[in-house]
Amino acid sequence: MSTVLLALMVAPTVVSAKLPFFGLDVHPLRPGVGQPITLTMTCFEDAEHTRPWGTCMGAGAWGRMAWIHPLDDEGDLDRSDWIPVVGHSTTSGATRGRVVLDEPGAYDVLPLWRTWGPGHSPGMPSVTRIEVGEQARPVPMALAALGIVGAAAAIGWSRRQATRITG
Numbered sequence: 001m002s003t004v005l006l007a008l009m010v011a012p013t014v015v016s017a018k019l020p021f022f023g024l025d026v027h028p029l030r031p032g033v034g035q036p037i038t039l040t041m042t043c044f045e046d047a048e049h050t051r052p053w054g055t056c057m058g059a060g061a062w063g064r065m066a067w068i069h070p071l072d073d074e075g076d077l078d079r080s081d082w083i084p085v086v087g088h089s090t091t092s093g094a095t096r097g098r099v100v101l102d103e104p105g106a107y108d109v110l111p112l113w114r115t116w117g118p119g120h121s122p123g124m125p126s127v128t129r130i131e132v133g134e135q136a137r138p139v140p141m142a143l144a145a146l147g148i149v150g151a152a153a154a155i156g157w158s159r160r161q162a163t164r165i166t167g
Helices: 002-010 012-016 139-166
Strands: 021-027 036-044 066-070 083-085 095-100 105-111 128-132
Touching: 021 105, 021 128, 083 095
Parallel strands: none
Antiparallel strands: 021 036, 036 095, 066 083, 066 105, 105 128
């Protein structure tokens, strides 16, 4: 078993010819900092992804279903930090993993191993680009709502005062 795993890590291009067809869905593609990102790997019997396969190659058993790589300011893969995504089997047979990124910017998601190419082969996923935006700040919206409620209360109070004085 360990020999097979070693072969997968050393010679991914040779081994990929023996993999079942699969797809990797990443959602959302434009998350905010701190927002969970879900990766779902589904295997298929055919390159067109029309006939799902019962289980997805045990990617979780390998420990990593994907790698996420932050890109530098020019959009290149020359940073040294790689983020592994560990997959877990689901009842549907897919493999699912989650990750939370704490820096805004562009990232590439590579299925299975870090040498996955942009157009690996028919029926296999390509590298997926995600753009992590700044964390949404709900505070200004909450303050605006509080201001509206406060203004409405003040208007109501002043009308009651005016009625008391004239009435």
